[in-house]
Amino acid sequence: IDDAAVVVDLSFTTRGDHVAVLEVGGSGLMPALMHRTLLHRTAGGDGAPVLVEVAGGVLEVAGKPPGKHVGTAGLAPFEPRLLMDWRVDEYLAWSGRLLGVPKRRAAERAAATLERLHIAGHRRRELRLLTRAERRAIVIAAAVVHEPDVVICDMPLSRLDTPEQGFVLATLQRARAGRRSIVSLDRLALHGAVAEVLRSASAVVVLKDGRLLL
Numbered sequence: 001i002d003d004a005a006v007v008v009d010l011s012f013t014t015r016g017d018h019v020a021v022l023e024v025g026g027s028g029l030m031p032a033l034m035h036r037t038l039l040h041r042t043a044g045g046d047g048a049p050v051l052v053e054v055a056g057g058v059l060e061v062a063g064k065p066p067g068k069h070v071g072t073a074g075l076a077p078f079e080p081r082l083l084m085d086w087r088v089d090e091y092l093a094w095s096g097r098l099l100g101v102p103k104r105r106a107a108e109r110a111a112a113t114l115e116r117l118h119i120a121g122h123r124r125r126e127l128r129l130l131t132r133a134e135r136r137a138i139v140i141a142a143a144v145v146h147e148p149d150v151v152i153c154d155m156p157l158s159r160l161d162t163p164e165q166g167f168v169l170a171t172l173q174r175a176r177a178g179r180r181s182i183v184s185l186d187r188l189a190l191h192g193a194v195a196e197v198l199r200s201a202s203a204v205v206v207l208k209d210g211r212l213l214l
Helices: 029-034 088-098 103-116 132-144 162-176 192-200
Strands: 018-024 073-076 150-153 180-185 203-208
Touching (some): 018 192, 073 132, 088 103, 088 132, 103 132, 132 150, 132 162, 150 162, 162 180, 162 192
Parallel strands (some): 018 203, 073 150, 150 180
16 A cells, blocks of 8 residues: 555464575565564665564464564564664674673673674774675674574565675575574575575475465
8 A cells, every 4th residue: 555565364374494485576475574563674675664563373483473473583674774973783782782691791692693703804894894795794793793593684685786695695594504694685586695595495485466376
């Protein structure tokens, strides 16, 4: 309706460890999974926030509704607004504290996360100096700094060229190791990083204009 994506009578349950959500035309599902009403995805690329609200029914991840799954799920939204003057390690430590990591352990957890994802070389860099792909990787790192059971990534490969997609995919694969995941994609591909996400998925959900196709 106008600029809003509306989903009506959508009902499905999946128990896969790694779920790929292919969104064609936008559905609002992934921003809704991030939280009931949050400003994660931009509208029309102009930086305006998108309001996502569950007006009826039940939306749950690992048995918990959005907004209640902090600690259980780690959220990597599509191009969130970042404080560009911060260093990578400051951003991860701050993210960890928001997600319940004790202050005295936040810096240690941030460093360990960067090491595990093989992006520790960016630790002291300011966010404004990173490429788009590098920022995507850092956002994924922030999503798992508190060691959640599930990581939810909204369009991590969107608007990236092939080498950039490969870099982000490597980070994503390391972040998913040992935990469950929900990853959204904006297109279907038979080769490359997008195809790899689909191949590694234990369940695939296809949405078109808010309707469940598969």
